[in-house]
Amino acid sequence: MQLRNIAIIAHVDHGKTTLVDGLFKQAGTLNRGQEDSDRLMDSNDIERERGITILSKNAALTWNGVRVNLVDTPGHADFGGQVERVLSMADGVLLVVDAFEGVMPQTRFVLQKAFENKLRPLVVVNKMDRQDARADAVLGEVFDLFVELGAEEMALDFPVVYASARDGWASLEEDVREGDMAPMLDAILENFEAPTLDSSGPLQYQIATLDWDDYVGRIGIGRITSGVLKAGDEIMLVANDGKRKRGRVKELYHFAGMEREKTDKVEAGDIACIAGIDGLGLGDTLCDMVDVKPLPPITVEDPTIEMEFMVNDSPFAGKEGTYVTSRQVQERIERASVIDPALRVRIGPSGGYLVAGRGVLHLGILIENMRREGYEFAVGSPRVLLKEIDGKVHEPFEDARVDLPEETMGKVIEFFGRRGAEITDMTREGSRASLFLKLPTAGLIGARTQILTLTRGEGILTSMLAGYGPKGDDIETRHNGVLVSSDTGQSTAYSLAALEDRGVFFVRPGVPIYEGMVVGENNKDNDIAINVVRAKKMTNIRSANKDFTEKIRAPREMSLEQFLEYLDTDELLEITPTSLRLRKRQLREKMRLRSLKATETVKG
Secondary structure (H helix, E strand, O other), X not given: OEEEEEXXXXXXXXXXXXXXXXXXXXXXXXXXXXXXXXXXXXXXHHHHXXXXXXXXXXXXXXXXXXXXXXXXXXXXXXXXXXXXXXXXXXXXXXXXXXXXXXXXXXHHHHHHHHHHOOOEEEEEEEOOOOOOOOHHHHXXXXXXXXXXXXXXXXXXXXXXXXXXXXXXXXXXOOXXXXXXXXXXXXXXXXXXXXXXXXXXXXXXXXXXXXXXXXXXXEEEEEEEEEOEEEOOOEEEEEOOOOOEEEEEOXXXXXXXXXXXXXXXXXXXXXXXXXXXXXXXXXXXXXXXXXXXXXXXXXXXXXXXXXXXXXXXXXXXOOOOOOEOOHHHHHHHHHHHHHHOOOOEEEEOOOXXXXXXXXXXXXXXXXXXXXXXXXXXXXXXXXXXXXXXXXXXXXXEEEEEEEEEEHHHHHHHHHHHHOOOOEEEXXXXXXXXXXXXXXXXXXXXXXXXXXXXXXXXXXOEEEEEEEEEEXXXXXXXXXXXXXXXXXXXXXOOHHHHHHOHHHEEEXXXXXXXXXOOEEXXXXXXXXOEEEOOOOOOOOOOOOOOXXXXXXXXXXXXXXXXXXXXXXXXXXXXXXXXXXXXXXXXXXXXXXXXXXXXXXXXXXXX
């Protein structure tokens, strides 16, 4: 059977996953239970809730007798480690761009990776059903981007398909807005060539991505570039570092629709999954036992953010989680680093584990998955990883873009000015504007939350790693102090109402509180201890307002990412399946004051 291996790349929320659903339905690949489902490739609960792709996934469909392997890649730069690897399995890319938003930072990031792999693009202008669609202008942006990325040959003549994945149609003409998805499937067969790989040569199969199954353990996914791989074959495994060992392929699968299907053999050009080989790692090459020719190792860009994971030792420890021990937390983190090599894990200084990733969102997704699985633990504040280059300390820098209402631009520029940002460009269209910035990665910690506040919830911040530069001054990301509980008990409306003038609370009345727990943000720049569990004293005199209930402002609701960005260095975030609690590392106020004096003495 003929083959096509296609990666689908796009910016966050440009409709890539919905597009894949439409192609499945058109090809008749779905089983009855999947026909009415949306965003099938977003199999992870968090992906469905947030509408983003986190994990790269594989699927396959058949169209006009040709087997098309589809690789769905993440569109967020925090998951760039996934993008780099899965592109090695593809022969071409569908570049999906929004008919209004056009080229965005992550579009540039992923496309640059595709060109480095010499992959030819088919441009899909999606969301043509939008009232504000501007296809011609968007194609102009794509052309400029191709030239900027050094793809002159492709920039002169690239195929285009117009589509509305939501409405289920695709067309080769901009003004034809009806029909089905067949024109896009036809365009895939017409514009991408079948892989010209030799099935008669010695075996070469490289692991491009990893998965985990509780029954068979570690699963390797990659493309066979030479020879034929058969179930039960004895092979030579060559690791990224050149070490060799013998192994046997116990389980062999290829893709059929969304499922992995057992098979006896997979030929060169096709994508296969293998299981049963101990110590399988990213970039490992399975070779012929006699003719050993490993492929070049796969490298993953270094992480930029690190956080400390540790056992929860708060007064409420063990009450809400199923997996609470150090060993259980360690095993889960190490399993995550096997599946996602963009995560790095090492032992921390105080018995915890330092987990490094590509951004706060990257680590936040790991944390959210763990708490949904029943884990209870605590994490420290994110810190930027520095590098020594030519004897000098360098820090990571990001290219960022903020899309916002024009009238809020002044506040946002002022905010980023305090974060060491340099404005590189600015555009306006109607009542919206876009700011293009270059700033230290440290300046982005906590920025997404602040941008939402400054733009009344309408600002969108996206970024990607731009490289490293000499380290500048430390950036203060939080200007206000916090309100810390001085007592243990249950928060009362009476005490919260009496202390409202001190700041903004994070907790409601009736919530369990312990000493050292952060219950709100102070109006001033220092931390203060307050008693939020004090109850109103009862008297034996009936009051005319006996039914009076305290009226207090609603607390500030914070998501996991907002808490992670809010964390200061002397604080921890307690994470359980049901709760997120901000706390001081030192729970007792006397101990905190003693540590503060010791720090000031050292500085003095």
